[in-house]
């Protein structure tokens with residue numbers, strides 16, 4: 001495998017989809033909250049032998065509670081779960097990592113909310129910066145107290161290139177191996193600008209959170225090919241779709257419902273070569289009991305995503321080659337045009353200052 005890795009998130013020992021073909025993303029709250037969970041996670045890693053293990057920080061649990069108006073603790077002297085409230089602090093993140101020994105640890109963070117208004121974004125960025133700066137530095141300090149081979153990625157949480165400059169200036173006292181970034185609220189153009197800026201800052205490794213759709217993955221594959229030493233992505237969509245009895249079309253990842261009592265579009269061919277689908281038909285999926293269908297679809301959906309990622313990476317030699325590849329796979333013409341525009345801009349502006357472009361890409 002090259003420098004482009006797709007990691008299943010939310011996997012467990014019953015539906016782990018990627019034995020031998022991918023990595024594994026665990027997070028602090030769901031995999032490391034108790035000694036028993038840590039032991040189970042260690043055993044699972046032993047069993048599935050992923051190519052790469054990334055430990056995420058469960059900062060998202062803070063955002064979910066915050067958005068629901070629920071109480072937060074944010075106190076490192078309290079345990080990871082205190083009075084049933086998640087309290088994922090750097091000290092817990094590192095303590096778990098030293099036991100699990102992931103390849104990559106994502107420093108603790110508190111994600112910014114999805115906001116449109118500029119003033120609100122500034123306030124939100126400033127509020128979270130206070131914590132995100134402190135927690136990145138603390139994660140680094142705690143991790144470095146004990147000899148280990150874990151690579152540290154810091155998590156960028158902001159809305160603009162200026163925020164990016166401010167955050168990295170604020171943590172300039174620490175060393176890190178890569179940067180983790182959510183892209184769920186970004187356009188392709190914004191993601192591309194952030195990635196270019198990180199590359200210009202000398203960042204070598206990137207983890208993109210929640211990437212499984214065709215076009216963001218194509219963008220990430222292009223950057224993996226031309227800019228970074230390693231790009232990893234993670235998503236749980238393989239599993240979320242399986243829960244809904246949806247089969248990811250291996251040619252373009254569009255979902256096909258394969259539950260009972262449905263007529264599947266005859267234009268969609270069951271020609272998948274993965275171990276779950278080989279020599280099987282859609283009817284086979286439709287007639288399976290739900291639990292078996294779920295497990296097989298997890299396996300298929302992950303394979304389809306992973307295989308598409310590798311195909312995109314392979315076809316990323318030039319902007320033209322990846323665009324032609326996408327044209328052969330999907331009829332989403334406007335999305336292809338959008339990506340084409342973004343990648344052409346990236347190629348043209350690799351060696352220029354890019355901050356002034358931000359308004360142009362929307």
Ligand SMILES: [Zn+2]
Nearest residue numbers: 272274277300
């Ligand atoms: Zn398949």
